[in-house]
Amino acid sequence: MTWILAKLFGRLPIGWMQLSHNRSRLFAALAGVAFANVLVFVQLGILGALNGTITAPYALFRADILMSSSDANTLTDGSNIARVRGFEALGVAGVRDATPLWIGNIEWLQQNGSTSTLQTFGLDPERPEIFQPPLDETVGRLQLEGTVLIDTATRGVSSGDLAGIEQGSAYRFEANGRTLSAIGTLSMGGGFSADGTLIASDQTFLRLFPNRSAAAPNHILITVEDGIDPHVVVERLRMALPETVKIDTLLGAAEADQQYQTTERPTGIIFGFGVLIGVLVGLVIVYQILSTDVADHLSEYATFKAMGYGQPFFLGIVFEEAIILAFLGFVPGVVISALIYNGLSAATGLPVEMELSRAFSVFLGTLLACAISGAIATRRLAGADPADLF
Amino acid sequence: MGNVSPIAVQGLNHWFGSAEARKQAIWDVNLEVARGSLTILMGPSGSGKTTLLTLMGCLREVQDGSVRLLGEELNGANEAQSVALRRRLGFIFQAHNLHESLTATENVLMGLEVHGRGNRNRQRAAAHHALELFGLGDRLDYLPANLSGGQKQRVAVARALAGNPEVVFADEPTAALDKDSGRIVVETLKALGKERGTTTIMVTHDNRILELSDRIVTLEDGRIVKDQQVSHQP
Ligand SMILES: Nc1ncnc2c1ncn2[C@@H]1O[C@H](COP(=O)(O)OP(=O)(O)OP(=O)(O)O)[C@@H](O)[C@H]1O
Ligand SMILES: [Mg+2]
Numbered sequence: 294m295t296w297i298l299a300k301l302f303g304r305l306p307i308g309w310m311q312l313s314h315n316r317s318r319l320f321a322a323l324a325g326v327a328f329a330n331v332l333v334f335v336q337l338g339i340l341g342a343l344n345g346t347i348t349a350p351y352a353l354f355r356a357d358i359l360m361s362s363s364d365a366n367t368l369t370d371g372s373n374i375a376r377v378r379g380f381e382a383l384g385v386a387g388v389r390d391a392t393p394l395w396i397g398n399i400e401w402l403q404q405n406g407s408t409s410t411l412q413t414f415g416l417d418p419e420r421p422e423i424f425q426p427p428l429d430e431t432v433g434r435l436q437l438e439g440t441v442l443i444d445t446a447t448r449g450v451s452s453g454d455l456a457g458i459e460q461g462s463a464y465r466f467e468a469n470g471r472t473l474s475a476i477g478t479l480s481m482g483g484g485f486s487a488d489g490t491l492i493a494s495d496q497t498f499l500r501l502f503p504n505r506s507a508a509a510p511n512h513i514l515i516t517v518e519d520g521i522d523p524h525v526v527v528e529r530l531r532m533a534l535p536e537t538v539k540i541d542t543l544l545g546a547a548e549a550d551q552q553y554q555t556t557e558r559p560t561g562i563i564f565g566f567g568v569l570i571g572v573l574v575g576l577v578i579v580y581q582i583l584s585t586d587v588a589d590h591l592s593e594y595a596t597f598k599a600m601g602y603g604q605p606f607f608l609g610i611v612f613e614e615a616i617i618l619a620f621l622g623f624v625p626g627v628v629i630s631a632l633i634y635n636g637l638s639a640a641t642g643l644p645v646e647m648e649l650s651r652a653f654s655v656f657l658g659t660l661l662a663c664a665i666s667g668a669i670a671t672r673r674l675a676g677a678d679p680a681d682l683f
Numbered sequence: 684m685g686n687v688s689p690i691a692v693q694g695l696n697h698w699f700g701s702a703e704a705r706k707q708a709i710w711d712v713n714l715e716v717a718r719g720s721l722t723i724l725m726g727p728s729g730s731g732k733t734t735l736l737t738l739m740g741c742l743r744e745v746q747d748g749s750v751r752l753l754g755e756e757l758n759g760a761n762e763a764q765s766v767a768l769r770r771r772l773g774f775i776f777q778a779h780n781l782h783e784s785l786t787a788t789e790n791v792l793m794g795l796e797v798h799g800r801g802n803r804n805r806q807r808a809a810a811h812h813a814l815e816l817f818g819l820g821d822r823l824d825y826l827p828a829n830l831s832g833g834q835k836q837r838v839a840v841a842r843a844l845a846g847n848p849e850v851v852f853a854d855e856p857t858a859a860l861d862k863d864s865g866r867i868v869v870e871t872l873k874a875l876g877k878e879r880g881t882t883t884i885m886v887t888h889d890n891r892i893l894e895l896s897d898r899i900v901t902l903e904d905g906r907i908v909k910d911q912q913v914s915h916q917p
Contacts, residue, residue: 597782678737
């Protein structure tokens with residue numbers, strides 16, 4: 294290692310030699326960096342899961358545009374939208390189709406006695422093409438009232454219960470005082486507000502939720518004609534429809550929802566704050582490690598300074614240490630975090646996953662934190678007379 | 684620069700501390716040192732020897748008066764000038780100040796690499812040669828922790844001299860050395876003075892060394908109180 298680094302730098306790798314000279318100190322430092330990494334990873338993982346569960350329902354649909362009431366920030370809050378807005382939209386050039394979407398939560402009392410909340414989507418089964426594959430195939434089978442598609446990844450579901458559905462034997466259960474028959478499945482998994490997903494026809498949905506009206510769905514999904522830019526149609530719709538209607542592309546709406554929930558809703562703010570705290574604690578740990586190291590070697594540095602080494606040399610040593618610590622600390626940090634992610638997603642059913650881009654940015658962040666801390670730590674060397682440092 | 688003195692001090696004053704705690708440690712010191720000579724600084728503890736040495740050696744900022752080192756004024760010199768000057772000097776301190784994670788050879792190499800990344804093998808050979816000169820040929824790859832106090836001090840001397848310094852500043856270099864090693868160090872410095880014109884300023888209490896020097900300057904309470912040339916029989 295020393296030899297490789299010596300070749301690399303064209304000088305003695307003082308930073309590495311200094312770090313590796315004191316093994317127990319090195320391991321403590323690496324544990325510190327790894328801990329800081331884990332802290333940030335866990336917070337980012339939870340925030341990432343929140344983001345994932347926010348956008349996942351949007352990804353069920355193949356629609357181009359989402360119309361909602363202007364006070365709706367997410368799929369489930371705000372007022373309902375008048376169904377007639379859909380008919381009005383059909384009159385706008387470029388609009389191919391407009392389909393109302395109802396959303397509500399039901400409680401599913403499972404055979405094992407546990408209850409799961411299912412976010413239920415109600416749509417016209419005559420328009421299965423509004424769904425992404427493979428749902429576009431199965432949704433067509435929901436014409437018969439009381440039939441639904443159920444989420445096999447629902448949190449707390451006992452694995453055996455839904456196993457027969459794909460073999461053709463429907464799963465019957467009670468919800469909101471009605472008997473439902475699950476004749477097909479999807480796999481979504483739970484989020485922060487529901488444990489799973491249920492898809493039903495608009496008729497079935499309105500029976501399940503008697504206080505909801507056929508004239509007032511939550512949203513209207515719009516598809517545009519082939520070859521037309523949805524953004525253009527969005528502009529036209531905004532011109533044609535009143536201000537009380539919020540119109541955006543489906544992707545834009547998903548992004549806005551994510552933005553809203555992570556920056557304006559308590560859950561999102563708390564996890565975002567957690568990331569911030571993680572980063573700060575990480576910075577403090579790394580700074581502490583490097584500044585102690587500089588302080589401990591002050592008289593050696595003073596000697597080097599007396600020999601005619603300048604500030605860039607000391608920065609070089611500390612950067613070298615910073616890079617080594619960032620790298621060697623990151624490896625166990627990312628491994629431990631991945632294990633924690635597995636545990637978290639097994640325990641919560643949330644999609645907590647190690648993404649490459651996240652791992653990469655945490656590594657870059659660690660490197661940056663180490664480098665900045667190192668630069669600050671060497672500042673006390675900069676102005677000092679060597680004679681005062683011995 | 685042959686006939687210009689490597690060190691010329693004029694009207695030098697120095698204070699430590701600020702406000703009420705301010706205390707003058709050097710009082711109007713004037714001193715000129717000839718090239719290739721070995722000058723010894725003497726005086727009781729606290730008389731300002733180390734302070735004067737570090738002021739002349741560009742290790743401490745000059746507050747008042749003038750220090751010309753190798754033709755350059757130190758009063759008001761910037762960091763870049765100081766760094767460049769220090770590379771032409773050799774320091775031997777009371778404490779060896781070796782880098783604990785570097786071997787003897789590597790410590791000496793640090794004194795060579797400061798001049799640039801020359802041929803590594805040649806630098807290594809030069810480091811070995813310097814160590815052998817001080818009887819450390821069998822300790823080349825030892826870490827400081829595995830060397831005795833005297834051996835460490837000899838490594839520090841080798842480090843200071845390996846880079847061919849023009850002026851050597853030494854602060855009680857022989858304190859940690861036995862009689863023979865101390866004499867070898869001083870004789871080496873003297874020989875360097877003759878052969879290469881290396882100038883040496885050395886603080887010492889060691890009477891055994893006095894007879895080897897060219898000049899003895901005595902400080903008391905920050906003032907030069909005695910300045911005597913040592914005459915050598917041919
Ligand atoms: N960094 C400092 N801050 C404050 N006062 C100092 C400092 N260094 C030295 N002094 C003071 O300056 C005076 C001269 O100190 P200096 O170290 O130069 O003496 P010295 O002759 O080298 O003594 P010794 O023989 O004990 O090494 C002393 O009174 C000392 O207390
Ligand atoms: Mg002293």
